[in-house]
Amino acid sequence: MKIFAPWFLFVVLIYVVQSSLLPTIGFNGVSADLMLLLTVSFSFLRGAKLGAMMGFLAGLLSDLATGTFFGIGIFSKMLIGFFCGMFSKRVFKEQMLLPLISVLISTAAQDLMTLIFIFLLGYRPNIFYHLHQLLLPTLFFNTVFALPVHYLVSKMCEWLRAKK
Amino acid sequence: MGKIKRDRDSARTIWILVGVAVTVFCIVFFSARGRFAAPISSEAVITILAPFQRAASWLGDCVQNVTANVWDILTVHEQNKMLRNEVEQLRAQNVKAEEYAAENVRLRELLDYKNLATQFDLVVARVIGRESSTWTRMIVVDRGTQHGVKKNMPVVTARGLVGVVVDAGPISSKVELILDPRSSAGALDQRSRVAGLVKGNPDDAMVPKLVDVPRNDDITEGDIIVTSGFGGIYPKGIIIGKVRLVKNDSGGLLQYALIEPAVDFRRLEDVSIIVNSREAPPEPLPKRNNGLGAGAPNNKSGGAK
Numbered sequence: 001m002k003i004f005a006p007w008f009l010f011v012v013l014i015y016v017v018q019s020s021l022l023p024t025i026g027f028n029g030v031s032a033d034l035m036l037l038l039t040v041s042f043s044f045l046r047g048a049k050l051g052a053m054m055g056f057l058a059g060l061l062s063d064l065a066t067g068t069f070f071g072i073g074i075f076s077k078m079l080i081g082f083f084c085g086m087f088s089k090r091v092f093k094e095q096m097l098l099p100l101i102s103v104l105i106s107t108a109a110q111d112l113m114t115l116i117f118i119f120l121l122g123y124r125p126n127i128f129y130h131l132h133q134l135l136l137p138t139l140f141f142n143t144v145f146a147l148p149v150h151y152l153v154s155k156m157c158e159w160l161r162a163k164k
Numbered sequence: 165m166g167k168i169k170r171d172r173d174s175a176r177t178i179w180i181l182v183g184v185a186v187t188v189f190c191i192v193f194f195s196a197r198g199r200f201a202a203p204i205s206s207e208a209v210i211t212i213l214a215p216f217q218r219a220a221s222w223l224g225d226c227v228q229n230v231t232a233n234v235w236d237i238l239t240v241h242e243q244n245k246m247l248r249n250e251v252e253q254l255r256a257q258n259v260k261a262e263e264y265a266a267e268n269v270r271l272r273e274l275l276d277y278k279n280l281a282t283q284f285d286l287v288v289a290r291v292i293g294r295e296s297s298t299w300t301r302m303i304v305v306d307r308g309t310q311h312g313v314k315k316n317m318p319v320v321t322a323r324g325l326v327g328v329v330v331d332a333g334p335i336s337s338k339v340e341l342i343l344d345p346r347s348s349a350g351a352l353d354q355r356s357r358v359a360g361l362v363k364g365n366p367d368d369a370m371v372p373k374l375v376d377v378p379r380n381d382d383i384t385e386g387d388i389i390v391t392s393g394f395g396g397i398y399p400k401g402i403i404i405g406k407v408r409l410v411k412n413d414s415g416g417l418l419q420y421a422l423i424e425p426a427v428d429f430r431r432l433e434d435v436s437i438i439v440n441s442r443e444a445p446p447e448p449l450p451k452r453n454n455g456l457g458a459g460a461p462n463n464k465s466g467g468a469k
Contacts, residue, residue: 012213012216013216015213016213016216016217016219016220017220019213019217019220020216020217020218020220020221020223020224021220021221021223021224021227023224024224024225024227024228048177049177052177052181052184056184061209064209064210065209065210065213069192069195069196070191070192070195070196071188071189071191071192071195072192074188074191075185075188075189075192078181078184078185078188079181079185082181117192120193121192121193121196
């Protein structure tokens with residue numbers, strides 16, 4: 001509980017920033033997905049199991065707060081958290097390029113999963129529009145915010161480890 | 165032993181993950197079709213998050229205001245230059261618009277006149293020049309023989325008589341105004357039907373005279389003077405102006421009247437040339453005006469033709 005509460009507050013804080021501050025600098029209503037960045041960074045630092053849990057928590061908060069199809073965020077972020085955590089064993093965690101590359105791949109993966117769900121639910125979105133107007137800006141913003149979020153998450157991990 | 169335990173843990177984690185993923189996968193479809201509601205309602209989450217979001221939003225607004233102000237200050241010089249340019253452009257546009265509006269009024273008047281004066285075929289012309297030394301007496305218009313304009317065609321505006329074409333070039337014509345001392349036009353007092361000649365006044369170029377009126381004829385201030393149609397140049401009934409003052413001639417037998425022209429010759433910009441008139445000119449007046457009236461031999465334009 002001592003570990004969970006700070007992380008929960010941290011996730012809420014990040015979500016508040018994402019939903020209230022980032023839209024002011026967004027492009028066509030699209031801005032960075034800090035929940036995804038948090039999941040990716042946390043997974044690389046803490047492993048697959050905790051990464052999947054963080055993905056679950058971040059996705060749950062997003063799904064409940066934004067009111068889209070419930071579960072899509074949980075599903076995608078949980079899987080991304082798990083797989084990023086799996087890869088964390090095979091890479092050198094301190095290098096700065098890691099969050100950038102993983103964020104690009106994770107953003108595309110999450111978008112692909114969302115699209116698949118939307119198709120399975122019977123909707124037919126315009127793929128070109130989706131790529132051009134939604135995915136590209138998201139990739140840009142996520143890349144910009146990847147390092148700051150990674151820094152914050154790693155500092156949080158260090159702080160909690162020291163506290164422990 | 166430790167490795168086996170780790171492998172078991174890993175396998176169990178994966179199975180749990182698969183189970184959760186499948187469950188969530190199903191939840192997505194059930195919730196999309198309204199068959200599943202999250203145990204924690206969305207409203208509750210939003211309510212909990214709202215104060216934080218409001219605070220963050222306020223902070224964001226503050227930051228945005230500050231950055232906007234800073235940006236405004238940084239770009240104020242450039243904005244000032246742009247605004248000055250815009251003001252200049254708008255001023256120029258405004259002048260042009262006023263010009264168009266004035267032109268519109270003038271052309272509308274001419275159009276109305278054209279619609280009213282159905283007995284005339286009119287060619288609308290723009291005043292493109294005035295004789296600089298005697299600008300009140302002669303003008304140049306931008307219509308000539310190519311447009312059907314010929315010598316001795318009357319020129320009017322919606323307000324009244326302007327003059328007559330004295331020289332028609334291919335694309336422009338010279339118009340002698342009724343103010344010119346050399347011009348004369350057969351005229352009638354609209355009320356009393358007294359006939360006379362309207363001639364340019366060398367003493368006051370803006371006030372032509374109605375001359376050759378016998379002293380005992382009825383003519384008073386305020387009477388409207390119109391063309392009589394005698395002489396065949398000016399059609400009958402075009403307003404020339406109104407009587408401002410009646411005076412006795414020095415000879416003792418005649419009187420004359422100073423006419424205030426209906427047309428404002430100082431602001432003459434568009435005129436109409438009567439290229440065809442369907443109304444036949446009336447018969448000359450009886451002998452009373454013989455030698456003095458419209459058919460007098462000393463008339464250059466109004467009488468002799």
